[in-house]
Amino acid sequence: MANQISSDLRDKISKQLSIHLSNIKDGYDHNDAYTTLREDISNGIFDTFETNLYIVRLAAEYSIKDIEIGRNNKLSKSEVAIDPWSMLDPTSKQYLLNSTKDTIENCPNIFHLSDRIHLRVSPIFSRLLGILCLWFYELNHDASQDRIGFIWLFIDPLIQIMVICSVPLLIQPEFVYDMAILPFSIIGAIFWLVFRTSAINVMTGGGSLKPQLEHPHIRKFDIMVAKAFYSFVNYFFAGVILLFVTVFFHLTDGPQNFLILITCFTISWIIGICFGIIANSLINLYPAIRRLIAYSLRFIGLASGLFYIPEQLPQRISEFLLYNPLLQLVQAGRSYWFYEYSSMDVNFTYIFYWFISLIFLALICLIIDEKKPSEVRA
Amino acid sequence: MSVYLKNISLSIRRLGKKQPILSSTTIDIPRKSLALIGESRLEVVTILDMLCRRILPQKGKIYFNGSVSWPIGRTGPFSITVTGVQTITYFATLYKFDRNYGLQFMVSEFSNPELLSQPILKWPPILQTQFMLLLALIPNFDIYLIDTNLFKTDQVEFSKRFLELFNIRRQGKTCLITARQTKLIDALCKGAIVIKDKKIFFTNNINEALKISNKVSFSNSNDQKEEIEIDDNIIF
Numbered sequence: 054m055a056n057q058i059s060s061d062l063r064d065k066i067s068k069q070l071s072i073h074l075s076n077i078k079d080g081y082d083h084n085d086a087y088t089t090l091r092e093d094i095s096n097g098i099f100d101t102f103e104t105n106l107y108i109v110r111l112a113a114e115y116s117i118k119d120i121e122i123g124r125n126n127k128l129s130k131s132e133v134a135i136d137p138w139s140m141l142d143p144t145s146k147q148y149l150l151n152s153t154k155d156t157i158e159n160c161p162n163i164f165h166l167s168d169r170i171h172l173r174v175s176p177i178f179s180r181l182l183g184i185l186c187l188w189f190y191e192l193n194h195d196a197s198q199d200r201i202g203f204i205w206l207f208i209d210p211l212i213q214i215m216v217i218c219s220v221p222l223l224i225q226p227e228f229v230y231d232m233a234i235l236p237f238s239i240i241g242a243i244f245w246l247v248f249r250t251s252a253i254n255v256m257t258g259g260g261s262l263k264p265q266l267e268h269p270h271i272r273k274f275d276i277m278v279a280k281a282f283y284s285f286v287n288y289f290f291a292g293v294i295l296l297f298v299t300v301f302f303h304l305t306d307g308p309q310n311f312l313i314l315i316t317c318f319t320i321s322w323i324i325g326i327c328f329g330i331i332a333n334s335l336i337n338l339y340p341a342i343r344r345l346i347a348y349s350l351r352f353i354g355l356a357s358g359l360f361y362i363p364e365q366l367p368q369r370i371s372e373f374l375l376y377n378p379l380l381q382l383v384q385a386g387r388s389y390w391f392y393e394y395s396s397m398d399v400n401f402t403y404i405f406y407w408f409i410s411l412i413f414l415a416l417i418c419l420i421i422d423e424k425k426p427s428e429v430r431a
Numbered sequence: 432m433s434v435y436l437k438n439i440s441l442s443i444r445r446l447g448k449k450q451p452i453l454s455s456t457t458i459d460i461p462r463k464s465l466a467l468i469g470e471s472r473l474e475v476v477t478i479l480d481m482l483c484r485r486i487l488p489q490k491g492k493i494y495f496n497g498s499v500s501w502p503i504g505r506t507g508p509f510s511i512t513v514t515g516v517q518t519i520t521y522f523a524t525l526y527k528f529d530r531n532y533g534l535q536f537m538v539s540e541f542s543n544p545e546l547l548s549q550p551i552l553k554w555p556p557i558l559q560t561q562f563m564l565l566l567a568l569i570p571n572f573d574i575y576l577i578d579t580n581l582f583k584t585d586q587v588e589f590s591k592r593f594l595e596l597f598n599i600r601r602q603g604k605t606c607l608i609t610a611r612q613t614k615l616i617d618a619l620c621k622g623a624i625v626i627k628d629k630k631i632f633f634t635n636n637i638n639e640a641l642k643i644s645n646k647v648s649f650s651n652s653n654d655q656k657e658e659i660e661i662d663d664n665i666i667f
Contacts, residue, residue, distance in 0.1 A: 264507030
């Protein structure tokens, strides 16, 4: 196939590639130029002198390969003269282990500053710092995926919240038990979304952060929490901004007790993490359970009072739904935001027992999972 | 003692099946450069995974006397979508070294420091490898885990400089190097850690140890040139 590529075609493609390479702003990233060349071929620019598209594509890939080989040779051009074998031969003058002494003498301070900081940092603080560090790393990773990365990190949760809010805006009147419908739905949406996304992020066992387990300081739990912290920050800021926008437009008077509201939000987040850890453990045992968990999350979503309050439901149904701690947390959140509404159904003792039980169960799952034989790639 | 494995039993899952690697084994790994040799690559990788705590043994305890590196040479701890500077900052926080020093060191040693502000993904592969190796030199580890060819035949100048610096770094430290480049192993290592028959043990005889993984040291080879021609990459 390669023999069928005419030298004329190769020349023309190489010239076109040179033009694209000269146009790129970033002198190092050649990928843009390669992509443009491939697009040119798809757009039929070279069709006038070669009808077989596969041949044209192949010729383009050869040209790209030539450029890449050239780059690599340029990087190691000074190395051609050196015989690598002589450097590993103890009898040779160029034996690389001989030069260590000179290097130490010439550069006495080369590693001077790199000694570990001898600060006595508590292990808990060190662990939290590691989690924060992982979160930043994940943030940078996500933001650098495309050009609108950082803006999208902010816009995406806003869109999700607004999509969920649109349902109660359509089905409910302007005020639900004296609560303005927009802040009412925003509180429901952020509590549910922080629970759901943290549960899903943890359930996947860390996702894109998994390879970070090769750092000796990082444990599976750190990765899970870092992933979940991502959703906490996203929905916290998006929710707070939207709620204060509603205050700005006089739709609501503002938080009755912001601290308790944040506490309830944080508990929802922690419950989400615990749910995710338990689900992850179950999925490792029985992979098919993944489908059931996906449905159970939808059921929890519907039963969490996103679109309604228990007072609007028949008593039998509301009594049943109030066993859901997330519904109680959403109700508590609304009670401590609105001056006009105070839920009679919130039972903090019940929430506390759920909270402690889930944490306990999640820790047991983590301990058991850590000791299980893991998959190793050789 | 730098690493002490006490009564370790370790199994892994391979293609859905449980596979024992170590069974009630105890070893005191001395503070020197050692080759890590197993009957198969799987065993070596598993031991490295255990030492960097990616996997934990089902039974027994591991005691480390000092800080442990990540398995140098593996790309897992690096995200190529972030920039070089972001990676240095991340590693500086994790391994508690001065970030500015890290940047300074990288600027002085890296072939193309201008690239550091660009996503690693956009760098030529040669420079990605350079960066990953140089980054391992910045923190002052007590135990180095190495799972790569330390001598890159396509980057001789860089390899020379890297090995010079690494030699300074490894003075008085523990280095566990997977047996990829037998000649270099011969030059660097004072013994070997061998994984055989679900046990792990220390030996001073590297050549005997290399035979376990069917790798023969160059110093014992009768026809060196012939071997080079047969398989340059594997031997080197």
